[in-house]
Amino acid sequence: MRFFLIPGLLGLAFTSHAQSRVSAITTAVPIFTVSPDARAAALGEAGVATSPDANASYFNAGKLGFIRHKHTISASYTPWLATIANDMGLAYLSGITKIGERGALTTALTYFDLGEIQYRDDRGNEKGIFNPKEYALTVGYGQKLSDNFGVGLNARYIRSNLTGSNADFKPANSVAVDLGAYYTKDLTIGSGSYNLSLGAAVSNIGQKITYTNPTQADFLPTNLKLGTAITRELDAYNKLTFVFDANKLLVPSPYYIEGRENTDPDVVAENDRRKNYGIVRGITSSFSDAPGGFSEELKEINLSTGLEYTYNDLLMARVGYFYENSMKGDRQYLSFGLGVRYQVFGVDGAYLVPNSKVNPLAQTIRVSLHFNFNELQEAFGGSTDGTTTN
Template sequence: MNFKYISKLAFSALSLALVFGKANAQVAIGTTQTNGSESNNIITAVPFLLITPDARSGAMGDAGVAVAGDVNSASINASKLAFIDKPYGFSVSYSPWLKSLVPDINLAYLSGFYKLDDRNTIGASLRYFSLGSIQLTDINQQDLGIANPNELAFDVSFARSFGEEFSLGSSVRYIYSNLASGQLSSSGQVRGGKAVAVDVSGLYKTATTMFGKQAVLSAGANISNIGTKMSYSDGGENFFLPTNFKLGGASTIVVDDYSTFTLALDFNKLLVPTQPVYDSNNNIISGRDPNRSVPAGIFGSFADAPGGFSEELREVGISTGLEYWYNQQFALRAGYNYQSPLKGDSRYFTLGLGLKYNVFNIDFSYLLANAQTSPLANTLRFGLLFNFGDKKIIR
């Protein structure tokens, strides 16, 4: 017997493809993925890992791989943990997700760090993505009860500074995706998908002067979700994780004793195979076979698009953001995120606020987009950060 979703998960063609087999993996343009973008010919499991859970980065157009670190750094660049000047801290973040489509999808994020000494820092975090409640029926429209699909990722991170200017970091991640466990598909009984992945990151920063003012220039890079493929049934299709390369820079200028400006610019590219073009007999007529190993998929992702180099360029997303701090107590933020209309079409402006008082920070971000065309319209992110102890000297 075959089963299918009848309610809101129908909007996510990717989730259906992952659960019900390879035939549906040729996702149609115009459907919405759980990371909020429109689907394209790059297919991965667990796209929720591409969501930026941090309200601060979310307010800066999802940029931030090279901005100054905080307790949420592991979500975008774990190496930044090494330069936090407090001995330990933790944070809680929450976002109602895709609220323009459905009311009860949400992403929660918990993170914390602890400095072992003046060079080494460890951290841990948990991402929990709930897709709400879904009514299940069989092919005869008989009620099969309510399902509560969810996905999570648990990370352990380590960062080390090499002097005052350079640091390296890494995270080990366990991923679990429970979209339709216990149901049946053409390839057998559906089970929760499991995978293990790692992130590798680095940060370089240097003090300088700009426009006659003290400044810090920084560059960061993070390759995230390098890991095993994920399957949702025995003998079923194996899907790549959303391995992502993020490269960016930031400049922070100290205007005076009270005002500080930061400008950030990031570039993103998925390091997974681009789906080729098939003929009516399922033969590849343009592009490369996507059924290859993880290393081959990563290195081949720079030259496997059916449309050649121009299509590869369209797969690069751009994020840019601006942050202004007054007296290191009140922050204003804004940003813009761009993806090609043919490669996700996730284009939007962001705004946000930050407040720092004593040991805690409060961050808030709001996403501005056309509610008629973007499922991310009116997205909110909230974050509460706590940092404890006296400042540490970084050496």
């Protein structure tokens, strides 16, 4: 692969040629907005309010206190651009250990390998091979404050090395935190048994990242996630869960003026000013800075929804849909998946059908393995698979 391919390999905004104005929000390390596990992938990337498992801290650290196993581990792998390369992928490893009856400690490693890149000079001569990569190490803690409500916090170290060290570029580093809250409640409506869960999380709150000098720093993908999950027990063996998430990047929107080019001095000056915002101002301004006003702010919200069917806490079938407005990137796709839980072992798989084959996850299967040890059934009740919070 050539070095000039890097922006396309990393970018997660895929534009629509039918759209007259494209104003996708861009950040550093966008890979850390991609759900790493197959269960969420099959549910259209929804995960902030789903029942907690070993990958809970990625979506919402507030769920950690509701984990029902003393120890739980998950490993996931997602091929990247598999239709054109065989050496790129996103790997994720996460583990959770209960601390007492109401707390849990987690650690996680995210690793994105971009494969080998052949450097060439302006005459096409080979100048060596480099393997760019990005990774993040996360530690977190979650606590149940009551039988129904919990909160959590993650701290994360991020490193992005896209070009190696040279005179013009250097590896970039940053630190960030996540905040999460989770509420779950069993309900009886008529003759039906339900579980309602609500989740809220803000992820990647941290210092901007730079590959050159501090005056050219880029925002981390700070993201607000709100969601719900509603589970209906159909009978003793069958249940159905509906999930829905809404996500918004909390970084400044690109500025534009209708009828003018992006190189217009007024446009360039305003975009430069927004790039120099601090972390707090970047977050607060993100709710009201879209040039198109409130209607454009709504277009910056990505929607994820899905349905999970569970049989006997053993077999799961999932379907989901992810929607991003065409003005803001145009990622739209269906997702499908299956899962199995048996004793301490589980496996999930997911496959998506995108609106465009340029999607880096097109025609790939995402896989997650789960290992759950020492269920705390007396303290927390429910099934042995970790897929419900009853």
